[in-house]
Amino acid sequence: MNQGWPAEAKTELDGWLLRRNRGVTLRANSVLPTSAPFDLGRALDYAENLYDAHGIRPSFQVSPAAQPTDLDDQLEARGYQVVNPTLVQCAEISDVLAKLPAETVEVNISSAPDDDWMDFWWRVDGKGGPDQKSVARQILNRSRALYAVMPSTGPVKAIGRLALVDDSAGLYCLAVDERFRRQGLALAVIRALLQEATTLGIHWAWLQVVAANEPAKALYDRLGFRTVSQYHYRVKG
Template structure:
């Protein structure tokens, strides 16, 4: 799952460091600016020193994405003792696309699907869920454009009511950037976006879908539970303040 998620949200720069993947992308999103510790480095202290110096040089807080596969096995405790703070406990949930489509209600609106985010899509996403100014938005757009994906919008013109992104990786799809205008929430538009994206994905041979949801987001988790998603993994970040 770590490899799929990394391909679905790729950083501009990824450096392999003795089994760790050190990612940085102008500080935009923790996913793209954290270490993915896939295997244990030979010299842990030296690897940590390298990571911290690299991130500080790029004006980024040193961060690690820590899940069940993180190495070494006691990395989380080691980072905590070093002063790294725990952030954003997150669940990774998976399902069969066919099962999710069977549980979704009939679409409430027409979903326009494209293979790249246009300016209206980007502006809407950034207004609802973005962090930072125009430079950060441009860096985020570069992340999106580095991997194959589908982009959904309701309606096709302005004003936009809802959007979503579906990364396409090796027969899998990853659901990202699901956002609904606050004035149009609780109307089933999120489910309509998911339906449109997954329906199109089936024509491309996609059979399985994953998503990441912050553990404390109870409403979103309730929706995904109803759609048949099951927790396959979890992770959190350790960030040096």
């Protein structure tokens, strides 16, 4: 997942990866604590000072694999608040495709987000103005991915992104115009992206869904995605 949404700058700190991307998206501006530092107190101080120096609120992505194992408690004691509890789900692409309806609309697939794709995504899900949008586009362009736009001509109604990492693919940025929801457009986008991924030799997919997003969870459950892990952010209050 880290490779599917790469930050502009990364600092390694005794087993932690401190990601920075000018404050755009929490995923790219948080610590990924993959190993336990020798001196936890010093590591926390360093991380907080680094983020403060760049005008970014100190944040940690905490999963069951976070190190040290009591990191969540340590962060809570320092005044960090829980933000965005999220489920990580996986599925075999062939299983998902078997559950999806046949395509009835044409979906355009490309290897980079064009202006129409970016404008639509930022209008539906973006947080910030033109400067933040430009920074977000740089995040997308740092990793190999597929971009879906539906329909292939005319005003955009739905989009999606599939990050390609080794033999796996991560579903991101699935968005549908609110005027055209509940018409199967999201399913068409997912099918087109996953079908294209199979031509590249990719066999399984992952996604991240906010735990409170019941409609999205129900959709992914119907498609055969199963929760394999979870995480939340700890953000300094």
